[in-house]
Amino acid sequence: xxxxxxxxxxxxxxxxxxxxxxxxxxxxxxxxxxxxxxxxxxxxxxxxxxxxxxxxxxxxxxxxxxxxxxxxxxxxxxxxxxxxxxxxxxxxxxxxxxxxxxxxxxxxxxxxxxxxxxxxxxxxxxxxxxxxxxxxxxxxxxxxxxxxxxxxxxxxxxxxxxxxxxxxxxxxxxxxxxxxxxxxxxxxxxxxxxxxxxxxxxxxxxxxxxxxxxxxxxxxxxxxxxxxxxxxxxxxxxxxxxxxxxxxxxxxxxxxxxxxxx
DNA sequence: TCAGTTGTTTATAT
DNA sequence: AATATAAACAACTG
Numbered sequence: 001x002x003x004x005x006x007x008x009x010x011x012x013x014x015x016x017x018x019x020x021x022x023x024x025x026x027x028x029x030x031x032x033x034x035x036x037x038x039x040x041x042x043x044x045x046x047x048x049x050x051x052x053x054x055x056x057x058x059x060x061x062x063x064x065x066x067x068x069x070x071x072x073x074x075x076x077x078x079x080x081x082x083x084x085x086x087x088x089x090x091x092x093x094x095x096x097x098x099x100x101x102x103x104x105x106x107x108x109x110x111x112x113x114x115x116x117x118x119x120x121x122x123x124x125x126x127x128x129x130x131x132x133x134x135x136x137x138x139x140x141x142x143x144x145x146x147x148x149x150x151x152x153x154x155x156x157x158x159x160x161x162x163x164x165x166x167x168x169x170x171x172x173x174x175x176x177x178x179x180x181x182x183x184x185x186x187x188x189x190x191x192x193x194x195x196x197x198x199x200x201x202x203x204x205x206x207x208x209x210x211x212x213x214x215x216x217x218x219x220x221x222x223x224x225x226x227x228x229x230x231x232x233x234x235x236x237x238x239x240x241x242x243x244x245x246x247x248x249x250x251x252x253x254x255x256x257x258x259x260x261x262x
Numbered sequence: 263t264c265a266g267t268t269g270t271t272t273a274t275a276t
Numbered sequence: 277a278a279t280a281t282a283a284a285c286a287a288c289t290g
Contacts, residue, residue: 002268002269003268003269006268059270076267076269076286077268092287109286110267110285111285112269112287129270129271150279152279153280160279168268168269214268215268248267266288266290269285271284271285272282272285273281273282275280275281276280276281
């Protein structure tokens with residue numbers, strides 16, 4: 001699940017339930033999910049401190065706790081759940097932050113994401129690695145500038161977290177389909193009208209997805225037909241094409257998304 | 263049984 | 277130096 005819209009939903013969920021809560025202790029049914037320290041040290045760093053308003057950059061959730069910051073990355077299957085003390089666990093609750101009024105659980109069937117502890121802004125930057133501007137707050141001109149300076153393919157550029165933070169496979173396909181651009185096109189070759197279309201599609205996809213807390217799966221979205229056996233373009237009805245582009249499964253409409261270049 | 267998967271990292275190649 | 281690609285990670289689904 002977790003791309004920018006999902007992580008933004010987790011940020012709001014964290015803000016609604018855990019922000020302002022004093023941490024009492026940390027428990028880790030899967031301690032290896034805590035990537036850069038031990039569960040004991042994480043517990044010592046957080047105990048007695050209150051979670052503050054969380055921030056998000058791309059797919060990272062950054063939760064300050066009166067000095068230290070907890071970084072959460074959700075991999076492909078992570079999510080958050082706030083629960084009453086002692087209410088039944090699910091098998092994939094990997095890390096649990098026990099607070100005064102309840103507990104925040106990091107649920108993550110596949111252990112691809114993780115939890116990190118940072119004590120300074122520079123430690124945060126080391127952990128996340130270089131990140132481009134967040135996709136939700138990207139101006140048309142900034143997008144144009146980034147793409148102009150980029151060699152290589154369009155989808156690859158959109159998904160590169162160092163270039164733009166937050167776009168994953170579903171959002172990339174959805175945006176390119178909405179903008180009628182071929183994912184394999186050359187990023188730097190877009191003309192002004194195409195950058196306009198791409199930027200408008202990005203804004204629209206992110207806004208609508210953030211509203212829903214995920215990339216919508218109804219039939220008017222590409223993502224809504226993604227799992228069909230023989231998916232058809234929601235816009236023109238043409239059978240959709242499956243390909244591997246930028247190393248990821250890609251769904252596109254050969255009619256709407258004509259190839260302008262390779 | 264086997265392929266596929268919304269994430270990133272690493273190694274290797276271009 | 278940038279990009280591209282494949283494999284690996286992990287565990288579930290169809």
